[in-house]
Amino acid sequence: MGIVSPGFQGRPRTQEPALPPGQYLTEDFPVLSAGPTPRVPLDTWEFVIAAENGSEHRWSWQELMALPQETPMVDIHCVTRWSKLGTNWQGVSLDTLLADVDTGAHFALAHSYGGYTTNLPLDDLRGGRAWVVHTFDGAPLPAEHGGPARLLVPHLYFWKSAKWVRGLRLKTMDEPGFWETAGYHDYGDPWREQRYQGD
């Protein structure tokens, strides 16, 4: 797609109805990263859900692939103001991964290879709204975009969709993650423009 100038007249592109307030549309897929890109071999990769009672549920790469796969097509919204519409993913619903986890926790702290963390209410990972995805546009998810697997929680700003995800720690008390301890909003709803603390 060519470069189209929004021009000098008319409403800014942020007014497009499919976009949350303050966002602009991009056809590109910008790479954002807070550190070096981890390279995680598939034969040692694992995903672990640790419940608040200490019990753990683990999946190897082969076990993740053997679970029922879903193909969400979703819009994603980055807090740095770009949005990308109709992105195609493949992965496993968190409903599937949480199905056998006995927990009374209300919060989750996602953690990643490389040390990144982000917090979410556990309810936001349920109800067909969150996935662990390994495929983007029909190809294995590149490491730069969070491969082998990343969290996908498209109804929240994209910093919540942790790249290189390694697991979830379920918690009775909310524990802010990497950006949430540095000024960013605890929840991060793009439609309410919850970018920073207090928004």
Place this chain on the structure above:
Amino acid sequence: MTEMSYLDGNMLDGPMRELFTVDLSSAMGRCENCGMTGSMASLHVYSNAPGLVARCPSCEQVMLRLVRGPDRAWLDMRGTTFLQVPMPMEQPFPGPL
């Protein structure tokens, strides 16, 4: 796909001048994780992110995070044990010496 790159710590000087009057590029800092002490200018700064993330060049742990909102800024230096800032005596100095 290109590897995620970083900038050197000299790029922190401008953003940090919004907060402090010190010249950060001439300051030394100690990494809380590995103990290495070095020039803040030598940090690896990842700027393609919601904020600036400066990492120790030795152990890659986060030493400094700076988030700039439209009307506020957040500085987290829990990964830095101390900053050593050049402060020659001949400069006007208001402190108790």
